[in-house]
Amino acid sequence: MKKLLFILSLFLGIQNSQAQVSGRLVTNAGAPVPFANVLLRDTRDSANLAGAATTETGEFRIENTRSGHYMLRLSSLGYVTRELPAFELTSVQNRKDFGDIILEEEAGQLQEVYVRAAKPMFQQEIDRTVINVESNVLSKGSSALEILQRSPGVIIDERTNGIALNGKNGVMVMINGKMMRIPVEQLLAMLNGMSANDIEKIELITTPPAGYDADGSGGLINIVMKKDKKPGTNGSLSLTAGHGWGEKATGSGTIGHHTGKIDLYGSYTFSRDRSRSNFSAHGSEIAAIVGGPATFEFRNVYKPLRNNHNLSGGIDAQLSPKITVGGNIGYINSRTSSQVFNQAEYILYPDSLLLFNGHVDGNSRWRNTITSVYAEKKIREGEKITFNADYLHYNIANNTIVNSSFLDENGNQAGSGGENQFAADQSGFARTAIRVGVVKLDYAKQLSKKTKVETGVKTTYTESSSLSGIQELINGEWKPRDEVANDLAVTEGIGAAYLSFHTQFNPSTSLAAGVRYEYARTQIADGRTGENSVDRRLGKFFPSLFFSKKLNEKNELQLSYSKRISRPSYNDLSSFVSYNDPISYFTGNPLLKPTITNNLKAGYHFYGYSVSVLFSRDDYPIVQGQITPGGNGDLVYISPQNIRYQNNLTFETSIPVKVTGWWSMNYGFVGGWRQYKLDYLANWFVKSFLSYSANFSQSFRFAGNFSAELSGWYNSASYGGNARVSGFGAVNAGIKKELKKNKGSVQFSVTDMLRTMNIRNSIGVLTEDAFHTRAYVSYNAESRRFPIMKLTFSRSFGGTRTERRQENSSSEERDRVR
CATH class of the missing domain: 2.40.170.20 (TonB-dependent receptor, beta-barrel domain)
Incomplete structure (x- = not known):
């Protein structure tokens, strides 16, 4: 155990010595610009050397960059494309943080753009089965409880107010990763009153990793609500x-x-x-x-x-x-x-x-x-x-x-x-x-x-x-x-x-x-x-x-x-x-x-x-x-x-x-x-x-x-x-x-x-x-x-x-x- 802790402390002390470019894209109002494209280009020939997409909070980060002269090109649907002035990275000054970068909205942008992608109703991952509720035609007319009743391996027993997964009791129910510590009778009533229209997916987790609490011998049911992206x-x-x-x-x-x-x-x-x-x-x-x-x-x-x-x-x-x-x-x-x-x-x-x-x-x-x-x-x-x-x-x-x-x-x-x-x-x-x-x-x-x-x-x-x-x-x-x-x-x-x-x-x-x-x-x-x-x-x-x-x-x-x-x-x-x-x-x-x-x-x-x-x-x-x-x-x-x-x-x-x-x-x-x-x-x-x-x-x-x-x-x-x-x-x-x-x-x-x-x-x-x-x-x-x-x-x-x-x-x- 002492050796493990010593090795861990060495690892925690390691700092990334590679060059890094970072920043955050925002609107004039300060709202983040998610999923924008960020390109790192060579100032000599404008060649694209690396790229990244901004996170939901508008942040981006490009790592493992060599010394040299570069510029950034920033673009996103509905915003004016912007190129930043050239800058230099050296072995001594190997990090460049641009802070908040403002992208202007296009005056003639489309008012509404609908993008639809169909996911399979069921997906199997290493520790769980995922039910994509949005792929269910009847989701908007159902409750969360009805969706669970139709999920593979889930048994809802309303006689005894029980929930079983794959034939086993001891199942914990979570909503957005938060376990519902309430009586099962009340939990079933709450799920019966919850519209499936607000649910993105349901995860049936049979073998949770160590980061999850150990409670729940029968497994975990995680109901993930929809998360909107725009500010x-x-x-x-x-x-x-x-x-x-x-x-x-x-x-x-x-x-x-x-x-x-x-x-x-x-x-x-x-x-x-x-x-x-x-x-x-x-x-x-x-x-x-x-x-x-x-x-x-x-x-x-x-x-x-x-x-x-x-x-x-x-x-x-x-x-x-x-x-x-x-x-x-x-x-x-x-x-x-x-x-x-x-x-x-x-x-x-x-x-x-x-x-x-x-x-x-x-x-x-x-x-x-x-x-x-x-x-x-x-x-x-x-x-x-x-x-x-x-x-x-x-x-x-x-x-x-x-x-x-x-x-x-x-x-x-x-x-x-x-x-x-x-x-x-x-x-x-x-x-x-x-x-x-x-x-x-x-x-x-x-x-x-x-x-x-x-x-x-x-x-x-x-x-x-x-x-x-x-x-x-x-x-x-x-x-x-x-x-x-x-x-x-x-x-x-x-x-x-x-x-x-x-x-x-x-x-x-x-x-x-x-x-x-x-x-x-x-x-x-x-x-x-x-x-x-x-x-x-x-x-x-x-x-x-x-x-x-x-x-x-x-x-x-x-x-x-x-x-x-x-x-x-x-x-x-x-x-x-x-x-x-x-x-x-x-x-x-x-x-x-x-x-x-x-x-x-x-x-x-x-x-x-x-x-x-x-x-x-x-x-x-x-x-x-x-x-x-x-x-x-x-x-x-x-x-x-x-x-x-x-x-x-x-x-x-x-x-x-x-x-x-x-x-x-x-x-x-x-x-x-x-x-x-x-x-x-x-x-x-x-x-x-x-x-x-x-x-x-x-x-x-x-x-x-x-x-x-x-x-x-x-x-x-x-x-x-x-x-x-x-x-x-x-x-x-x-x-x-x-x-x-x-x-x-x-x-x-x-x-x-x-x-x-x-x-x-x-x-x-x-x-x-x-x-x-x-x-x-x-x-x-x-x-x-x-x-x-x-x-x-x-x-x-x-x-x-x-x-x-x-x-x-x-x-x-x-x-x-x-």
Whole structure:
């Protein structure tokens, strides 16, 4: 290690001794001129010796120039071409910085120029699959959630509010590189209210490098929003109206002003979604609380109304050519009111009958504030240092009122737990507050033309408190139920450091290697007594390696390895309790262990076709919705649990087909062998199975700026924990009209046009739990009753801006709040 640090310090001390010419092109107003051409010419014969293009901030740099006499020629579409006076470079004075250079706009320039380039819908890179959303005809009529549902290998489970990638949970979701540390239910609602019109691409990152936080054993999903390039005042507007079982509406707007040195930006989105879903279940179990063995029939209807507000704003300022600072604040307010109707019949052996009718009114509110500041300093060419500091505050409240009856066939109160065990009137409450502070420092240096080094440190401190319980109305007085009350305090500190190298051996061969070390201490205490129930320390190295070799212009081979971790979400660790029915409750699990994952991937690419094979090993993966004893052992607790391991051997391919100039197709497939061991039950087992996910799209372009798309996806049957999930999928269609003169677009789309979103679950089919449960559940999403139809209008206006927003140092904390 000492030798490595000594070599690194020598490398960091190396200074580029080659001659260099630099500067920055700006307009009269001081705005940058991006993507302009800069030519270095010999004064003797005006021969072009070297060239460069300006960056998004108007900067250019030409290196490795010999001593001599030169001049610069500057040109860009819409600007007057300019030649600068001759200058000299010598071995002593080998650097020339022109500073800001003004380019005059042409008086007779074109008012509007449209440049359109089509990208393939799917692209395979060394560590990720990229979905180019703009290449999807239906993107403007879809939400971000619908785009994810149609992405290869992504499974959105709205029953359990879960996200899986390539058959694995523990997936982190990022927006512009910033992880969304919010409850998954709220995350899905936010993505459902986010217009895909604002999305450039979605990255499915299966083997992230060391520069990314190690959290996310199942991989990362990064949603990249569109970034406009031109300076000035700009904005966009998108309006969506729709209907399924209930009304849908989304309105979003953005505005920004970019002068070249100051960037002000803000956005607001409101979404409203009235929905409906239902499920039915039948089976058997042995529950002492109702008197022993019983068969049951259960019917549920869930009617939520979600209203979400998302407001953000910020400023970036370039104090000098080398120093940039900025800050932003985001606020999200989400309210969900819901009605749940439950009916159940319990037949007790030999001939007793119990009838349950329940009505649950729920009201939940979630508020989230994120503040961030950053500073970036360019020390010299190819060398910079970046500082980030974030503070996150989450406040979640959930209240329920239960009105129910639980009677035997004679109309008497049922149950053996006393007169208050199944009170007709109950109320539940849950309060969770989470505070997170993050500080991060990163350093990057270009050691040479071929080698770059990056390093950094980060510290995170989290405090979380959770209070929940259920009360019963007995003789006009609310009385708490001690067996379902919880008061929990969690503190966690994480320190991390990483080092990575990237080397381009030659134009066809590259290697990136890195290592990240993270140390975490998690303490969980009873809020009433202050005694610790958990005091866990974990320190681990997380190496990564990426190799790419172009065999020729048509063929490329890629290999990668990474090690990851998924820490339990703060909500999963909380011992909250929420009412489900008289004998079962949802709760968390303070004893959850983190998941450690090793990923090994090989990929091969030929033109637009790609094939890859991924092997991964998860130790202690977390599965949701598992049945365990609770209370005094007679209540059914539905909670997350660790299983011992899971192995995955995954095959992935993407096949684009262009039939004609107006008809194109794309087919994707992700699937393979899965194996896991469940050992949290007394009757443990090992399960192996095959599963897959497939998707297709058919895109058509017609005269008159009309286009249409037919697409679909299907997830095969699979297993998780002690349950089997049947296959499910959907077919979608839509048509879009681009208005003339850049007046926007109008699009009509239909989701699940064949009404196939039915998911069937078989619980307890692999081994016996404490209640000998056998349950068969059939879930119907909203679109099963009526397809979801949406009409969308979207338009951009004004100039556009160059975004310079930094990735928050708190990115990996947000997704742990679920």
